[in-house]
Amino acid sequence: MKKFLKVFAAVIAAMVLAAPSFAADYPTKPVLAIVPFSPGGGNDIVIRLVAKYIEPSLGQTLVVENKPGAGGQIGWTALAKARPDGYTIAATSQPSMILVKALRKNVPFDLKDFTYICNFQVDPLVWVVNKGSKFATAADVVDFAKKNPGKLNVAGDGPQSNVQLQHLINEKALGMKSNFVSYSGSGPALTALMGNQVDVALATLSSATSHIEAGRIVPLVMFYDEKLGGVTVKTAKQVFKKNISSAGTAMRGVAAPKNLGREELAKLEKAFKDVTKNKEFLAQAKSLGLIIKFIGSKDSGKLVDDANKIVEEYKSLF
Numbered sequence: 001m002k003k004f005l006k007v008f009a010a011v012i013a014a015m016v017l018a019a020p021s022f023a024a025d026y027p028t029k030p031v032l033a034i035v036p037f038s039p040g041g042g043n044d045i046v047i048r049l050v051a052k053y054i055e056p057s058l059g060q061t062l063v064v065e066n067k068p069g070a071g072g073q074i075g076w077t078a079l080a081k082a083r084p085d086g087y088t089i090a091a092t093s094q095p096s097m098i099l100v101k102a103l104r105k106n107v108p109f110d111l112k113d114f115t116y117i118c119n120f121q122v123d124p125l126v127w128v129v130n131k132g133s134k135f136a137t138a139a140d141v142v143d144f145a146k147k148n149p150g151k152l153n154v155a156g157d158g159p160q161s162n163v164q165l166q167h168l169i170n171e172k173a174l175g176m177k178s179n180f181v182s183y184s185g186s187g188p189a190l191t192a193l194m195g196n197q198v199d200v201a202l203a204t205l206s207s208a209t210s211h212i213e214a215g216r217i218v219p220l221v222m223f224y225d226e227k228l229g230g231v232t233v234k235t236a237k238q239v240f241k242k243n244i245s246s247a248g249t250a251m252r253g254v255a256a257p258k259n260l261g262r263e264e265l266a267k268l269e270k271a272f273k274d275v276t277k278n279k280e281f282l283a284q285a286k287s288l289g290l291i292i293k294f295i296g297s298k299d300s301g302k303l304v305d306d307a308n309k310i311v312e313e314y315k316s317l318f
Contacts, residue, residue, distance in 0.1 A: 026263060027059060027264075030060050033047055033064050034089070036068065036072035036075020038187050040207060041188075045206050046091075048064050049284060049290070051063075051064055052281075053278050054272070068184045068185060072097065073108075075091075076100070079257060082257050084257040084259040084260045086265075091252065092255045094250070094251040095162050095310050098311045102311050113258050114258055115259070116297060116301050117253065117255055117265065117269050117300065118268075118273065119300045120253055120275075120292060121290055122250075123206050123291065125162075125248050125250075126202070127141065128212070128217045128219050130194060130216070131218055138239050145174075151178075152178035153181050153197075153200070154200045155200070156202040163203070164180055165311075166247065168317035169245050172317060173242065185207075186207035190207060190208060200220075201217075204250055205231070221234055222235050253295070254272065269296060276292050
């Protein structure tokens with residue numbers, strides 16, 4: 001028995017000593033990145049762009065898979081149930097994750113089910129209309145909605161999303177009443193607009209930029225008041241001469257399931273950080289209207305706490 005115990009202890013010790021070397025080799029295969037929204041939306045665009053540049057630092061490819069539905073709930077539930085081995089991560093978007101958890105019953109994930117790797121993008125929301133729309137300015141939109149309560153149809157990612165939150169804040173601040181028409185992402189919302197199914201779309205700047213540059217749609221106002229380099233869309237404060245909270249602004253990053261190993265977390269965090277320093281990536285991000293701002297794992301956790309406070313302040317509007 002003593003001999004057996006000695007052999008058993010030696011085997012266990014060897015396994016423990018070998019573990020770091022396996023972690024140091026991570027990753028040995030492609031990493032899956034779940035996008036909890038439809039193709040063409042802001043989360044999808046930025047993750048796919050990152051995937052083009054991350055391989056040199058990560059050592060493997062980043063494979064993007066869309067799992068849209070229920071305002072992100074389906075994709076984030078899949079992440080929460082995944083193995084914490086570093087081979088499954090997902091796009092995060094605050095305050096959307098907080099809203100899903102705060103406004104619904106029986107959500108099958110908790111915000112503590114995740115290891116927040118980093119945040120790397122700020123994505124304000126804009127009102128956009130079709131070229132040739134009867135609404136030439138944001139003031140025209142507000143004027144129509146006030147004179148015709150409930151007749152204006154506004155497309156947006158939803159329900160219970162950061163976009164709907166911004167929509168409700170806008171209505172309250174501007175004294176207007178309209179219909180929020182939910183789609184599974186900014187991409188489908190913009191498609192609905194361009195198909196004349198709705199009057200206005202409230203969409204992320206990143207998802208709208210290519211359509212704006214192609215002349216298909218026209219931006220009327222941006223609901224974000226900080227100065228953003230290279231962005232020419234007028235802010236809500238400039239247009240309406242009043243402060244309107246930009247609580248719906250998307251703060252995007254990535255997370256893994258909880259209990260992710262320290263070595264895997266460090267490798268992933270560094271890989272994403274390296275991408276945000278890549279000049280070619282930054283140039284392409286700028287051309288797509290992506291505003292890049294890297295925040296590491298520790299401070300990304302704080303963003304979740306901040307988003308909680310925002311949601312608590314405004315969730316009564318839903």
